[in-house]
Amino acid sequence: SQTIHQWPATLVQPVGSPLSLECTVEGTSNPNLYWYRQAAGRGLQLLFYSVGIGQISSEVPQNLSASRPQDRQFILSSKKLLLSDSGFYLCAWRDSGGGYTFGSGTRLTVV
Amino acid sequence: DAKTTQPPSMDCAEGRAANLPCNHSTISGNEYVYWYRQIHSQGPQYIIHGLKNNETNEMASLIITEDRKSSTLILPHATLRDTAVYYCIVRRNSGGYQKVTFGTGTKLQVIP
Numbered sequence: 710s711q712t713i714h715q716w717p718a719t720l721v722q723p724v725g726s727p728l729s730l731e732c733t734v735e736g737t738s739n740p741n742l743y744w745y746r747q748a749a750g751r752g753l754q755l756l757f758y759s760v761g762i763g764q765i766s767s768e769v770p771q772n773l774s775a776s777r778p779q780d781r782q783f784i785l786s787s788k789k790l791l792l793s794d795s796g797f798y799l800c801a802w803r804d805s806g807g808g809y810t811f812g813s814g815t816r817l818t819v820v
Numbered sequence: 821d822a823k824t825t826q827p828p829s830m831d832c833a834e835g836r837a838a839n840l841p842c843n844h845s846t847i848s849g850n851e852y853v854y855w856y857r858q859i860h861s862q863g864p865q866y867i868i869h870g871l872k873n874n875e876t877n878e879m880a881s882l883i884i885t886e887d888r889k890s891s892t893l894i895l896p897h898a899t900l901r902d903t904a905v906y907y908c909i910v911r912r913n914s915g916g917y918q919k920v921t922f923g924t925g926t927k928l929q930v931i932p
Contacts, residue, residue, distance in 0.1 A: 750924075
């Protein structure tokens with residue numbers, strides 16, 4: 710069966726520090742992968758998507774970047790975090806039926 | 821630029837049916853209606869989806885109007901564990917990348 714892993718679950722980082730959030734998928738190959746961010750009281754905002762290794766598309770200009778070094782690995786990064794980067798970050802995988810499976814999320818607090 | 825609109829919040833008494841509406845008046849002929857829910861601090865969970873026929877699974881029922889411009893998610897016997905934010909989205913079931921926007925959803929509060 711297909712599963713999606715995301716870590717860490719929570720993270721507190723100082724302003725200006727780097728960020729690396731990792732997402733891995735098991736049980737499928739060549740998945741479409743997505744990073745979403747959810748600010749408090751708001752919907753899910755699509756940040757990046759990837760249809761294959763090394764292929765990244767950004768939906769919203771921001772202080773973040775994404776990479777896909779392996780087929781089932783998707784990484785969200787920042788060189789210098791801002792206070793506005795705080796939020797709940799979700800990795801998702803789109804299955805062959807068109808539905809999304811989400812990871813458990815990372816709650817990032819930038820202080 | 822969400823393609824769906826939902827009421828921001830609803831209350832439902834425990835044991836009663838919860839009916840959550842969603843408007844998707846610009847839905848295309850090849851787009852499906854998907855419902856997800858997000859319990860606090862967890863990733864969204866798939867509930868159900870449909871194209872034009874009504875659908876039912878172990879979690880819920882989905883009623884889609886004949887013109888497909890709106891739908892209703894029905895939780896037949898709401899429990900306290902159904903308290904969550906419910907998202908309605910529309911998307912194609914196949915093809916390459918699609919930009920899918922999740923709106924703010926409906927916050928369902930099940931009351932004892």
